[in-house]
């Protein structure tokens with residue numbers, strides 16, 4: 001589905017007066033508002049192909065209708081999001097769910113929507129039809145060499161697809177681990193995994209990065225072979241300078257201090273990618289910023305203040321792989337993604353507001369109350385007019401979610417694709 005030319009402009013016209021009043025107030029209150037808007041405009045968050053359909057749990061799945069049936073339709077959905085918010089200019093593909101039949105046609109379609117290809121993702125957490133070996137007892141960690149080799153070959157194939165599309169990074173998330181004590185020799189599992197990652201790493205093109213994603217538990221419930229940031233950091237350090245740790249907000253044990261993890265990884269220049277979501281209990285895959293917006297802000301505080309010269313977080317050559325990694329069981333996936341991107345942009349804008357000089361002085365004077373005041377002043381500032389202004393200047397909708405509803409986008413998608421369509425994914 002393509003938007004009509006001027007459809008967004010016409011819609012914005014009605015909202016413009018109110019926005020201008022809010023923007024005028026914001027610029028009177030926020031000294032560096034103009035600078036923040038410029039930085040927001042540079043920031044793009046990739047949409048994963050598997051977040052465009054309704055997610056499910058092992059108890060059930062309730063499709064919302066009009067889901068993308070093909071890779072082409074997934075690209076169109078991300079193109080629609082990007083047209084509305086001008087901040088979703090990348091798509092992250094998952095192999096084997098998104099294998100293109102014609103690379104050139106897919107590249108052209110993505111370019112028409114202003115999209116580039118973010119990290120490609122491999123899948124060794126489930127078996128595919130006609131696959132020779134099973135991943136039931138892990139992939140790269142497996143005691144059986146044939147299984148390990150199959151997983152290595154799959155990852156190298158994923159790199160090959162990514163090269164054809166112009167992607168420049170591979171994200172490896174392994175579900176490897178064990179469910180019961182004694183099931184696994186931890187050291188052998190680590191060594192097998194490291195050997196496998198080394199073979200995959202050796203197949204990376206010169207300008208590629210590998211992101212090693214960690215997860216505390218699930219689907220394995222006793223041990224996970226890349227279980228936390230320390231283990232990921234260990235693999236990434238042993239692999240070499242093209243390997244980085246990827247932080248997925250939902251992959252920690254409860255109450256983990258994620259902002260501190262981010263800070264130290266930046267210090268070591270080993271943070272490469274980010275998966276946004278939110279959670280109350282575990283890997284809940286909820287909308288970014290929906291449960292713990294203050295934590296999201298504190299993470300952005302570290303990202304903004306951290307320094308990683310060879311791998312700058314927010315834009316330009318070699319920037320981080322930023323992606324939403326969530327699943328939407330009860331909401332319209334596109335509405336949910338618009339809400340996620342908005343929350344991420346707000347947290348970034350608030351972090352850019354922090355008076356860093358004042359914070360450093362307060363820290364050096366052990367003025368604990370003032371440190372808190374400085375952070376919370378930024379967090380409590382309404383930055384929505386800044387995020388909207390950045391969108392407006394880039395040609396996006398002043399209120400993307402309201403536009404999506406008002407212009408009956410889902411109804412159009414259902415009319416075009418049908419009510420019973422199901423997107424590939426989890």
Ligand SMILES: [Mn+2]
Pocket residue numbers: 173213248275325
């Ligand atoms: Mn993830």
